[in-house]
Amino acid sequence: MSPLRSGLLGDLDPTSDRAVFRQIADQLREAIDRGRFKEGEKLPSEADLVEHYGVSRMTVRNSFSVLQGEGLVHAEHGKGVFVRPRPPVRRLASDRFARRHREQGKSAFIVEADAAGSHPQVDSLEVKEEKASQDISTRLGSVRRVLARRRRYLLDGKPVEFATSYLPLDIARGTQIAESNPGPGGIYARLEELGHHLDHFEEEIRARMPSPTEVKTLRLASGVPVIHLIRTAYDTEGRAVEVCDTVMAADAYVLSYQLPAT
Amino acid sequence: MSPLRSGLLGDLDPTSDRAVFRQIADQLREAIDRGRFKEGEKLPSEADLVEHYGVSRMTVRNSFSVLQGEGLVHAEHGKGVFVRPRPPVRRLASDRFARRHREQGKSAFIVEADAAGSHPQVDSLEVKEEKASQDISTRLGSVRRVLARRRRYLLDGKPVEFATSYLPLDIARGTQIAESNPGPGGIYARLEELGHHLDHFEEEIRARMPSPTEVKTLRLASGVPVIHLIRTAYDTEGRAVEVCDTVMAADAYVLSYQLPAT
DNA sequence: CTTGCCCACTCGTCTATACGAGTATGCACG
DNA sequence: CGTGCATACTCGTATAGACGAGTGGGCAAG
Numbered sequence: 001m002s003p004l005r006s007g008l009l010g011d012l013d014p015t016s017d018r019a020v021f022r023q024i025a026d027q028l029r030e031a032i033d034r035g036r037f038k039e040g041e042k043l044p045s046e047a048d049l050v051e052h053y054g055v056s057r058m059t060v061r062n063s064f065s066v067l068q069g070e071g072l073v074h075a076e077h078g079k080g081v082f083v084r085p086r087p088p089v090r091r092l093a094s095d096r097f098a099r100r101h102r103e104q105g106k107s108a109f110i111v112e113a114d115a116a117g118s119h120p121q122v123d124s125l126e127v128k129e130e131k132a133s134q135d136i137s138t139r140l141g142s143v144r145r146v147l148a149r150r151r152r153y154l155l156d157g158k159p160v161e162f163a164t165s166y167l168p169l170d171i172a173r174g175t176q177i178a179e180s181n182p183g184p185g186g187i188y189a190r191l192e193e194l195g196h197h198l199d200h201f202e203e204e205i206r207a208r209m210p211s212p213t214e215v216k217t218l219r220l221a222s223g224v225p226v227i228h229l230i231r232t233a234y235d236t237e238g239r240a241v242e243v244c245d246t247v248m249a250a251d252a253y254v255l256s257y258q259l260p261a262t
Numbered sequence: 263m264s265p266l267r268s269g270l271l272g273d274l275d276p277t278s279d280r281a282v283f284r285q286i287a288d289q290l291r292e293a294i295d296r297g298r299f300k301e302g303e304k305l306p307s308e309a310d311l312v313e314h315y316g317v318s319r320m321t322v323r324n325s326f327s328v329l330q331g332e333g334l335v336h337a338e339h340g341k342g343v344f345v346r347p348r349p350p351v352r353r354l355a356s357d358r359f360a361r362r363h364r365e366q367g368k369s370a371f372i373v374e375a376d377a378a379g380s381h382p383q384v385d386s387l388e389v390k391e392e393k394a395s396q397d398i399s400t401r402l403g404s405v406r407r408v409l410a411r412r413r414r415y416l417l418d419g420k421p422v423e424f425a426t427s428y429l430p431l432d433i434a435r436g437t438q439i440a441e442s443n444p445g446p447g448g449i450y451a452r453l454e455e456l457g458h459h460l461d462h463f464e465e466e467i468r469a470r471m472p473s474p475t476e477v478k479t480l481r482l483a484s485g486v487p488v489i490h491l492i493r494t495a496y497d498t499e500g501r502a503v504e505v506c507d508t509v510m511a512a513d514a515y516v517l518s519y520q521l522p523a524t
Numbered sequence: 525c526t527t528g529c530c531c532a533c534t535c536g537t538c539t540a541t542a543c544g545a546g547t548a549t550g551c552a553c554g
Numbered sequence: 555c556g557t558g559c560a561t562a563c564t565c566g567t568a569t570a571g572a573c574g575a576g577t578g579g580g581c582a583a584g
Contacts, residue, residue, distance in 0.1 A: 078576030207469035225487035261460035340546030
């Protein structure tokens with residue numbers, strides 16, 4: 001039993017029309033914002049708060065669930081409720097697919113992670129031909145079947161990104177793009193070797209709450225949205241040669257774009 | 263009393279180790295995904311589900327709260343729980359601040375919304391000098407005080423975006439930029455007239471759950487993240503002349519960027 | 525000293541009940 | 555005909571209790 005450090009949390013205002021569980025959530029949120037509870041630190045247990053505020057346990061749990069929804073805290077069964085630490089963020093610069101970054105052998109993800117001192121990892125590789133979804137078909141210009149390359153990226157064991165590349169079969173079939181390992185410089189390097197000179201990319205960005213599947217594959221804590229990025233690569237003839245659908249844990253990413261003012 | 267349409271929802275699996283409220287949430291989610299409940303449609307009431315599944319009300323509420331956290335449904339006091347309709351999305355193209363869009367008189371937001379047939383509105387205008395936060399100061403190159411321009415954008419009465427522009431005082435003070443109405447073409451047009459020729463923009467994008475304040479100002483439903491965009495404008499001398507901090511309702515936006523492949 | 529068990533503490537799930545408050549509908553009254 | 559109230563239905567909030575299950579520390583047996 002850890003008796004509540006005094007002064008950390010105030011009292012309830014019975015005259016307020018703000019719901020009790022909201023008042024409790026407010027006080028905890030403020031305490032966190034002010035740094036009275038630090039990152040990774042354990043909050044008072046449900047029992048502590050029940051005693052402190054003189055409310056029932058469900059009320060306390062209700063306030064915790066508010067904070068969980070905001071992504072501020074996370075609960076660990078048998079241990080307690082903790083202030084959610086912010087993971088190291090990965091910056092994605094808009095020039096990350098520029099030709100000059102494609103010269104060396106290793107993939108951008110590996111190089112970048114190594115430089116940042118974290119341990120990168122790529123898994124659940126799947127490369128297969130399949131039927132194109134409506135959306136993908138539209139983006140690639142009415143193709144029926146595509147080559148799909150699926151992979152998951154991890155940093156220090158934590159999954160941060162799940163991506164699928166789709167390519168028209170007439171481009172990818174029988175090439176190294178259809179292999180597990182696309183070779184140095186990645187599939188963009190292979191595309192250019194095959195004569196599909198890249199002209200520009202278009203990226204579409206959305207943010208939303210993850211589906212249950214995404215929660216699983218990215219091991220997302222509750223209250224963490226995902227960034228959904230769809231990139232289409234066009235060659236110099238204006239043809240869409242690849243669509244890459246990426247779902248990222250939003251708390252692990254900052255996207256950065258450089259735009260001309262012209 | 264609306265007796266549950268039969269066949270819509272299945273039974274519970276008592277042998278499963280999946281929590282009952284999760285099983286209920288799963289069934290509702292699947293029914294929604296399959297279109298058995300359409301956008302805006304009312305789900306069975308708590309009482310209906312209590313009867314259908316033979317569980318207590320709190321268990322049903324628990325499953326609803328799961329779906330709310332996923333942004334799939336929203337509850338309306340006194341009415342019911344409804345499938346959350348997707349609002350019309352606003353596409354932001356990366357060239358939206360290009361010079362050629364700055365020629366005409368009206369702001370980009372108004373023009374674009376009119377074209378889309380919605381009713382645009384800008385409110386809660388505030389223009390004042392204030393102390394720069396640490397972050398803003400860094401981005402603008404160690405300025406102490408700044409001119410802050412705050413405004414909120416609404417589409418058909420619904421707030422979709424809240425933005426604050428920060429400018430160094432030596433640039434903005436005493437100019438039309440410090441007025442409520444910055445004039446045709448917006449502040450970027452004024453900056454260029456003042457001799458600060460814009461060279462490029464840098465945009466940083468994050469996604470996260472909203473703070474309680476943001477929930478209020480953007481009238482966000484639960485389970486809707488925000489997109490946080492910070493744009494810095496640089497002049498041809500490499501000086502940062504403006505920082506614009508924008509928070510958008512994530513369900514109302516798609517950001518789109520064109521990138522050269524060079 | 526090490527192993528293994530017990531126990532205390534933690535959150536997870538579920539039941540049952542109660543009352544409050546917002547909404548909509550229909551009916552009675554003016 | 556219209557107003558206003560009663561009523562039934564909705565979700566919101568809160569209480570009290572029960573059991574389960576994960577975690578970690580201490581203690582006893584080997």
